[in-house]
Amino acid sequence: MNTIRPEQEYFAHLAEGRFMLQRSRASGKCFFHPRVAEPVTGARDLEWVQASGSGTVYATTVVRAKSPAVPANVVLVDLDEGPRVMSRVEGINPDAVRIGMRVQARIGQQDGRPILLFDVAADTGSQV
Amino acid sequence: MSRDKFPRGKSAIVAAATYGMGESPGQSSMDLAVSASLRALDQVGLQPAEVDGLFIGLPDDYLSGLTFAEYLGIQPRLTENNRTGGSAFLTHAMWAALAIEAGQCDVALIAYGSNQRTSSGGLVSAMRPPAYEAPYKLGRPVGAYALATSRYMHQYGLKREQLGEVALAARRWAQLNPDAFVRAPLTMEAYLQARMVSDPISVRDCCLVTDGAAAVVMVSAGRAKQMAKRPVYLLGAAAATDHRDITSMPDLTTTAAVHSGARAFAQSGVKPSDIDVVELYDAFTINTLLFLEDLGFCKKGEGGAFVEGGRIAPGGALPVNTNGGGLSCVHPGMYGLFTMVEAAQQLMGQAGERQVKDARLAVAHGNGGELSSQATLVLGTEETL
Numbered sequence: 001m002n003t004i005r006p007e008q009e010y011f012a013h014l015a016e017g018r019f020m021l022q023r024s025r026a027s028g029k030c031f032f033h034p035r036v037a038e039p040v041t042g043a044r045d046l047e048w049v050q051a052s053g054s055g056t057v058y059a060t061t062v063v064r065a066k067s068p069a070v071p072a073n074v075v076l077v078d079l080d081e082g083p084r085v086m087s088r089v090e091g092i093n094p095d096a097v098r099i100g101m102r103v104q105a106r107i108g109q110q111d112g113r114p115i116l117l118f119d120v121a122a123d124t125g126s127q128v
Numbered sequence: 129m130s131r132d133k134f135p136r137g138k139s140a141i142v143a144a145a146t147y148g149m150g151e152s153p154g155q156s157s158m159d160l161a162v163s164a165s166l167r168a169l170d171q172v173g174l175q176p177a178e179v180d181g182l183f184i185g186l187p188d189d190y191l192s193g194l195t196f197a198e199y200l201g202i203q204p205r206l207t208e209n210n211r212t213g214g215s216a217f218l219t220h221a222m223w224a225a226l227a228i229e230a231g232q233c234d235v236a237l238i239a240y241g242s243n244q245r246t247s248s249g250g251l252v253s254a255m256r257p258p259a260y261e262a263p264y265k266l267g268r269p270v271g272a273y274a275l276a277t278s279r280y281m282h283q284y285g286l287k288r289e290q291l292g293e294v295a296l297a298a299r300r301w302a303q304l305n306p307d308a309f310v311r312a313p314l315t316m317e318a319y320l321q322a323r324m325v326s327d328p329i330s331v332r333d334c335c336l337v338t339d340g341a342a343a344v345v346m347v348s349a350g351r352a353k354q355m356a357k358r359p360v361y362l363l364g365a366a367a368a369t370d371h372r373d374i375t376s377m378p379d380l381t382t383t384a385a386v387h388s389g390a391r392a393f394a395q396s397g398v399k400p401s402d403i404d405v406v407e408l409y410d411a412f413t414i415n416t417l418l419f420l421e422d423l424g425f426c427k428k429g430e431g432g433a434f435v436e437g438g439r440i441a442p443g444g445a446l447p448v449n450t451n452g453g454g455l456s457c458v459h460p461g462m463y464g465l466f467t468m469v470e471a472a473q474q475l476m477g478q479a480g481e482r483q484v485k486d487a488r489l490a491v492a493h494g495n496g497g498e499l500s501s502q503a504t505l506v507l508g509t510e511e512t513l
Contacts, residue, residue, distance in 0.1 A: 007259055007260075010260075011259070032260075033258060033260050033375075033376075034260075058279065058380070059275040059276070059278045059279040059282075059380055060275070060278050060327075061266070061271055061274035061275050061278055061326045061327050061328075061329075062324070062326065062327040063265060063266060063267050063271055063326050064323075064324050064325060064326065064327070065265070065267065072264075072265065074264045074265070074266045074271060074275070076275055076374070076375055076380075084375055084376075085260070085375065086260065086261045086264055086266070086374075086375045087264060088264050095327060099278065099279065099282040100282075110263055111263075113263070115263050
């Protein structure tokens with residue numbers, strides 16, 4: 001079995017425009033953050049699969065750092081595949097982000113590195 | 129899992145002290161921890177060399193067990209430097225009880241100190257965000273607790289006024305404590321107008337950033353009766369964890385205190401409704417609500433209503449955080465040991481103006497990381513053995 005380098009592989013995929021999740025072939029369940037083994041079972045039969053990028057806002061805050069920093073949103077998003085990720089919803093005011101909002105992943109750039117971001121989903125309905 | 133066993137009532141706190149509360153310019157974290165320790169040892173007439181079980185964890189020194197031993201020139205049989213964040217000191221008490229019962233040590237000292245306010249002006253933390261989270265610049269730990277608060281509000285309809293009750297109660301207790309750092313009156317109006325730090329958490333939902341140190345001495349129950357007028361017996365102690373970073377917390381509205389609390393209460397043979405005084409690690413106002421629920425003082429989702437009407441404030445039905453807590457008394461980076469000191473002082477009848485009458489049973493509960501590590505102690509006087 002090939003050596004898994006979780007962080008390197010995740011960001012290499014992201015740099016090439018792919019938001020990937022790991023899953024165990026046996027359980028078929030995705031998890032995040034990337035690891036060398038599936039949590040709980042320790043299974044090492046891992047594969048990378050492309051995430052749908054669809055998710056629902058689970059929790060949200062607006063970080064109000066001291067000026068000149070502008071208020072910025074930080075969310076936890078429950079992906080449709082199951083795992084939860086930290087990110088930022090862009091394209092609306094930071095304090096307009098609501099729990100239950102449907103969001104869609106996009107890969108952006110920040111400080112010369114790829115970053116996972118979310119936009120409000122086009123077909124937005126609210127779920128909890 | 130094997131049956132959860134604990135040597136109920138076999139060890140006791142015989143001394144509990146604080147030092148340098150608020151601001152202590154010019155002293156290092158270790159200077160403060162040593163000064164608090166000497167105060168505690170003085171209470172029971174012990175020399176540093178008699179400490180043979182040392183439990184410590186400073187924010188700025190990974191080898192603090194060794195540093196402390198060198199500082200006082202002692203050679204403990206047991207040196208423990210477990211780090212589970214601010215809950216570490218309650219896990220130290222659990223291990224001290226087991227070590228005393230097993231004969232691994234006779235005099236256990238648990239110590240903490242930090243000069244973070246006068247040395248850096250900010251929280252000194254050993255936590256580093258993972259690469260998957262750092263780019264979003266969540267202010268930590270406050271942002272993590274803000275995410276939890278947002279979820280709790282969404283799920284249970286919590287109002288800001290109910291969080292305000294927690295802040296106001298802490299301040300009213302602090303006004304009865306001469307050692308508390310912030311004692312100016314706090315009104316609900318002022319609470320509601322406070323500057324937002326990380327929505328929905330304002331500066332009045334956040335603990336203080338202070339200097340301060342604390343220490344407790346634990347010995348066997350047999351020895352405790354000879355050393356102290358009113359020893360504080362350890363009736364139950366348990367710890368639990370379910371994540372490190374907030375993203376991996378299974379449910380942001382329920383902490384692992386559900387498990388640490390249930391186990392500590394089962395070991396002690398008492399239940400939440402028996403408890404006279406409660407000391408919870410209130411890094412943020414939401415903590416108090418989550419831990420009241422998770423430890424079984426009220427049902428999940430009912431914490432906001434539970435604290436209304438001054439129920440946890442001086443004169444209320446359930447005294448909570450009687451020193452003023454991390455919110456208004458002291459918060460030198462890791463607050464856990466201060467919950468134990470205050471619980472012990474209450475049960476020893478030494479809490480002055482804030483003394484809870486006839487206090488016989490207390491809970492001290494520590495939290496570490498981002499609601500990550502939970503540790504619960506049930507403490508009682510001789511009458512509860």
